[in-house]
Amino acid sequence: MALHFALRSSCRSSAPLFNTIINGGKLPVVSRSLTSGLPRSLLLVTPKTVPALLNGPVRQFTATAVRRSAAGNHVAIWSGERALAIGMLGIIPVAIAFPSQAGDALMAIAMVMHQHWGLEAIVTDYVRPILFGNLVPKLAHGLLLVVSVATLGGLFYFIHNDIGIANSIRKIWATQTKA
Numbered sequence: 001m002a003l004h005f006a007l008r009s010s011c012r013s014s015a016p017l018f019n020t021i022i023n024g025g026k027l028p029v030v031s032r033s034l035t036s037g038l039p040r041s042l043l044l045v046t047p048k049t050v051p052a053l054l055n056g057p058v059r060q061f062t063a064t065a066v067r068r069s070a071a072g073n074h075v076a077i078w079s080g081e082r083a084l085a086i087g088m089l090g091i092i093p094v095a096i097a098f099p100s101q102a103g104d105a106l107m108a109i110a111m112v113m114h115q116h117w118g119l120e121a122i123v124t125d126y127v128r129p130i131l132f133g134n135l136v137p138k139l140a141h142g143l144l145l146v147v148s149v150a151t152l153g154g155l156f157y158f159i160h161n162d163i164g165i166a167n168s169i170r171k172i173w174a175t176q177t178k179a
Contacts, residue, residue, distance in 0.1 A: 088114060095165070119147075
């Protein structure tokens with residue numbers, strides 16, 4: 001109920017601005033009760049003062065080429081991520097169908113790269129410097145790198161010192177079909 005009254009009162013107080021925009025610059029007749037708390041600069045709304053009321057000048061659109069960020073070409077990175085994801089559609093079934101250390105290594109690298117890039121996007125989106133300061137995002141990215149390297153190292157250890165990823169998956173499926 002309180003939200004309803006807050007929205008109604010905010011709409012009423014912004015009505016002069018929107019009426020002025022709609023009426024082509026003609027000042028609307030506003031009751032004194034709505035304008036009692038507003039500064040004089042907001043009451044004199046004309047088409048020229050509207051951009052100042054909307055927090056500065058109106059942003060211009062341009063058809064020129066997009067400038068690349070200093071961090072690199074994000075389109076190429078995104079394309080590489082999509083290419084890896086599509087490549088995994090072939091790598092994983094072939095590595096499982098024909099188990100070998102090379103296939104397991106290729107599958108491990110692809111899976112770790114895929115999970116690293118996905119988690120890196122999550123960390124970049126949600127652990128922002130504006131929210132956590134400059135140190136926490138750097139620590140989060142560093143921790144993600146450590147986890148990715150440890151995961152890849154653990155998978156390589158499993159591939160070279162045990163039965164491997166593909167044989168493990170085949171063994172799990174074999175026990176599931178017996179049950």
